[in-house]
Structures are given as C-alpha cells and as structure tokens.
Amino acid sequence: MDPTRDNPLIRIKAFIDGLGIFTFFAVVLLIIIGLAAAFGLFSKGETPEDAAGDIRYETKTEVDAAQAAFLTPEQISAAIPEVSKELIASKPVAVEKAEQIVPGSETALNLENAPAVDTTEMDAAAEGDADAPIDPAVLEKGKAQYIMCIGCHGENGQGVESVAPPLAESEWVTGPISNLIKIQLRGLAGPIEVNGRVYEFANGMLPMAYQTNEQIADVLTYVRNSFGNKASAVKPEQVEALRSEVGKPQVTVEELTKP
Ligand code: HEC
Known part of the structure; x- marks a missing residue:
C-alpha cells in the first residue's frame, strides 16, 4: 500500500494541483469562446431589416452632414451681391438658343x-x-x-x-x-x-x-x-x-x- 495515500498534506496538494489545471483549461476555453464571439462565429447573420436600418442610418448621417455644411440664410444673402457681380461681368458672346x-x-x-x-x-x-x-x-x-x-x-x-x-x-x-x-x-x-x-x-x-x-x-x-x-x-x-x-x-x- 502506498504510504502517501493517507498523507493529508499530499491529498491537499493534489487537490490544489487539480484545481489549477481545471482553472487553466477553463480560462483557455473562455478565451476561445471570446475570440469566436469577436469574429462573429455565433451571430446569425444580418437580417434584411438590419441592412435597411444601416442604410437609413447612413443616409440620415449624410443628410445631416450636408445640412450642416449648407450656407445659412445670412451667408447666402451676403454672397448674392458677389455672385450677381460675376454674372453681370460674364456677358455671353454666343448663345445656344438664338430664339x-x-x-x-x-x-x-x-x-x-x-x-x-x-x-x-x-x-x-x-x-x-x-x-x-x-x-x-x-x-x-x-x-x-x-x-x-x-x-x-x-x-x-x-x-x-x-x-x-x-x-x-x-x-x-x-x-x-x-x-x-x-x-x-x-x-x-x-x-x-x-x-x-x-x-x-x-x-x-x-x-x-x-x-x-x-x-x-x-x-x-x-x-x-x-x-x-x-x-x-x-x-x-x-x-x-x-x-x-x-x-x-x-x-x-x-x-x-x-x-
Ligand atoms: C422651313 C424651311 C427650310 C428648312 C427646313 C431648311 N431651309 Fe434652307 N432655305 C430656306 C429658305 C426659305 C431659303 C432661302 C432664304 C431666302 O431667300 O430668304 C433657304 C436657303 C438655303 C441655302 C442657300 C440657298 C440655296 O438654295 O443654295 C442653303 C444652302 C440651305 N438653305 C440649306 C439648308 C439645309 C442643309 C437644311 C437642312 C439642314 C435647310 N436648308 C433647311 C428654307 C428652309
């Protein structure tokens, strides 16, 4: 009979070793699951509704940006004299539609x-x-x-x-x-x-x-x-x-x- 079997200290050490190995594999498993989730392996794929929603969101973002970039009414009124000056200065010498x-x-x-x-x-x-x-x-x-x-x-x-x-x-x-x-x-x-x-x-x-x-x-x-x-x-x-x-x-x- 193995004398170590009855040694409580050795039993405790074996238990702690086992716990360590279990924790190690648990951590490895968690990392694998985490990576898989990060690469989207579990997602069911984008639904058409999601895709439409994305497009709507993009369009709205574009419209908002365009509106934000537009001149304010004050800026437009300020620009009119300059624009009309340019128009007046550019007299056409030839026109497409003679009539x-x-x-x-x-x-x-x-x-x-x-x-x-x-x-x-x-x-x-x-x-x-x-x-x-x-x-x-x-x-x-x-x-x-x-x-x-x-x-x-x-x-x-x-x-x-x-x-x-x-x-x-x-x-x-x-x-x-x-x-x-x-x-x-x-x-x-x-x-x-x-x-x-x-x-x-x-x-x-x-x-x-x-x-x-x-x-x-x-x-x-x-x-x-x-x-x-x-x-x-x-x-x-x-x-x-x-x-x-x-x-x-x-x-x-x-x-x-x-x-
Ligand atoms: C709506 C009628 C009308 C059409 C369509 C028309 N012409 Fe004429 N064309 C005239 C008349 C009328 C004269 C003469 C003007 C006058 O005596 O007051 C004339 C004169 C001319 C002359 C000089 C005189 C001569 O007989 O050599 C040429 C060349 C000519 N036309 C080419 C053309 C060509 C090419 C087209 C088509 C791309 C064309 N015309 C379409 C009515 C027309």
Missing part, C-alpha cells in the same frame, strides 16, 4: 456688332480637300439628317416652289463651306440668287443651330455630294470654329463669301 435672345437687348446688339470670324483659311482648306474621298458612313448619317431640310428643299434638293430655293446645282452648296455653316447656325435672309434665279421669302431660312456640330457637318457633306453636286466634306471642327456666330441675326448674301 431666346431678346431682340434689341444688349446681348442681341453685342452679337450684331461682334466682328466677323475670318474664314479664308477654313474655306481654302476645304477647297484643298476637294478631291479627298468622302466617307460613306458620313453620307449615310447626312442623308438621315437631311430629313430636317426635306420639307423645304425637296427630296432631291430641287427646292419647293414658294417655299425654298433648290440645293441641286446651287453654287452656294458647292461653294465656300463657311457660307453653308453660317446659314445653318444663323439662318438666311434673302434675296439670294441661286442658279440664275433670285429667291426671297418673307421669313427667310431660320437658324438650325440646335443641331450638333457633327449633324451639321454630316448634312452639309451630304448636300454637297448629292443631287448631282460634288464638293469636299465639311468637318465637325469647322462647324465648331463658327459656333460664335450663333445668335447673330440671319446672315445676308452681303455677309457671305461669293461662291
């Missing part, structure tokens, strides 16, 4: 008195391109855009009696491109002589500046190479170069370059 210019207004007068853009270089460049091949895709797009002209100038560019002059065999159509671009951007007030006949209509042709540079270039390239006409293509950059013409009164033959 919105008040006749006789300062803008209208400024535009009327604005110096003409020198187009000699542009017209010479286009003449130099006379023999360059025309992109069939551009002709296709131009033909589609010609819908805008067809009612007045006719399906084959033959013109419509008492509506508009012909584009077929028109020296203007195959002439300097700046004329054609200006007619699109500003419209045209007759009289104008086309192929030996003088035309004049009460309202002339109204500006069609709402077309994009590309649409104008395409339709002009199309009319210059249809109905028996043959001339160089018109490029969108060339239209862009004359955008400052928009808003000026309808162009007259005196302002155009003689074809």
